[in-house]
């Protein structure tokens with residue numbers, strides 16, 4: 697079970713990780729984009745943190761919806777709508793829930809991923825956050841299916857996310873600003889994949905404590 701308290705801790709931990717990695721994310725985006733990914737994400741999640749107290753007594757679905765609306769309305773750039781869509785779609789089956797079962801969490805990862813795919817129209821190996829979110833979801837689903845328990849399943853998801861992130865480096869970008877560079881996008885790690893990895897890692901760290 698993942699409690700609402702842990703969900704709130706996760707959102708705070710992710711916001712803090714984004715703040716700590718703001719320059720790093722922006723440097724990654726400077727190499728193959730327009731040098732704003734860290735700035736975009738930090739702006740969005742600082743706003744999210746300001747909104748959280750007003751929804752802390754609501755259900756997890758409402759909390760995710762608030763995260764979504766805040767990101768969509770405050771982050772320019774591709775990543776705001778994409779993360780906003782992830783949280784919106786993740787919230788779909790969570791109305792009224794004060795805690796998440798392992799199956800709920802699997803649903804969150806699947807729905808969030810599908811939302812990013814539908815919104816961004818990227819395919820695997822296009823060098824986007826999808827190359828991190830997708831292998832993570834597959835690893836999580838497999839571990840859940842094998843009855844490993846939520847924390848172990850999430851550890852395996854984070855391991856898969858880390859590998860997926862490393863694998864973005866040699867890819868040629870086919871979506872987003874990085875795709876404008878063609879071959880010159882090769883050899884650089886994807887910024888949005890990097891923030892997606894941090895998102896999953898922060899959830900794991902909360903659940904491990």
Ligand code: ADP
Pocket residue numbers: 725729730732733734736737772773774775776778812815816817818823824825826871872873886887888889
């Ligand atoms: P922008 O590219 O508009 O400046 P950001 O720099 O905040 O936005 O985010 C860039 C990241 O967004 C990329 O590194 C990539 O992971 C992700 N991204 C861009 N386009 C797409 C897409 N169509 N589908 C999935 N992810 C995408």
Ligand code: MG
Pocket residue numbers: 725729730731732733773873
């Ligand atoms: Mg950018």
